[in-house]
Amino acid sequence: MTTTVIPVVVIGGGQAGLSVSWYLGRAGIDHVVLEAATPAHAWFDTRWDNFTLVTPNWHCRLPGYAYDGPDPDGFMTRDEVVDWLAGWLRTFDPPVRTHSRVSRLANHPGGGFELTVQTATGTQTVICDHAVVATGGYPLPITPPWARSLDPSVHQLHSEQYRNADQLPDGAVLVVGSGQSGAQIAEDLHLSGRTVHLAVGGAPRVARTYRGRDCMTWLHEMGLYDRPAAQYPGGQAAIEKTNHYVTGRDGGRDVDLRQFALEGMQLYGTLTDGKDHTLRFAPTLTAALDHADAVYNSICADIDAHIEREGIPAPPASRYEPVWHPETETSTLDLRAAGVTSVLWAIGYRPDYRWIEASAFDGSGRPMQTRGITTVPGLSFVGLPWMHTWGSGRFLGIDRDARHIADAIIVDHKTFHSVTASAS
Structure with missing residues (x-):
């Protein structure tokens, strides 16, 4: 086992970890980025073929780099995002070690942290003063424990495994969950001609465009993406809710589940349990x-108030009126009778920090942090949803969050060396 000593280790080579590296590199701070696969691999490996951003392209900003293409109000596809990120990586040379998975982070007896790193050639130890965890907020896909009791002939997969309709067996598909991924994958399957059944959860939705502009552009202008989490209306309960569903596909549009129902998609309430070929649903669809x-x-009403308050010229206000109502609440589904051959789980992810041996987590396993910095000296996080603002975890807020983390490390590094120099 080899041992490496380095001042700073960034764990994770996605856009958040690489953004911290960008700032550390400019400051001349010796560091390394440990990436379990390859830089920004999640964009290629865990997005479906027809994936598009749901935020406008002008939101795409990383350190020293911003979208400057011909369609700032459009929505890049997965492949376009991959190309855009590759262009950013060509602007600097981050010290990334690929295929290096950190399996343990613990306090080092001499101070700082000791990391156990699994590589293709064996196990290595890395000792550092600062560790920045940039592995994403929720890496483990969720499926209900009773999913294993469904008939083995039913093909099951999680949303992160979905690529396109052709990978699924012939037949109808049940999508479970109506957050951003579930709603967009249901749309993708629907547009491909598949018969789709959708178990609808509690996710809210938002208009794509309203009164002449993209809603997310209005919300940015209103300061919603910059408001600290602690000051957000509704408090912790509000920020922990599922993100609003909408799509950037084909130039961007609303996702209207009622319209899908008119077109033949079968909608249900929350899926509660199932066995063999029978599933049961709560009567929650209408609500x-x-x-x-x-x-x-x-x-839309909040945007109206902003427009009036600021005196902004804009088209007239409007409100959405339902185009379909469920006549009854279906409580069960016989998969075999309905011809459903696949179940796609889109009910989210959960955190997994079991590899970190530090008192930096609350009772639910989430990091206790302020703008990414924990009370454990030298340990910080970046890239978490709502880490500081609604923009955290998105391209729009990553630069600011990464700069804050890097600045704290740079100040600590310079202070240490200044004290050391004075002592000598």
């Missing part, structure tokens, strides 16, 4: 659709 529409209209 879920009404709630999503209420949020949609509430956001």
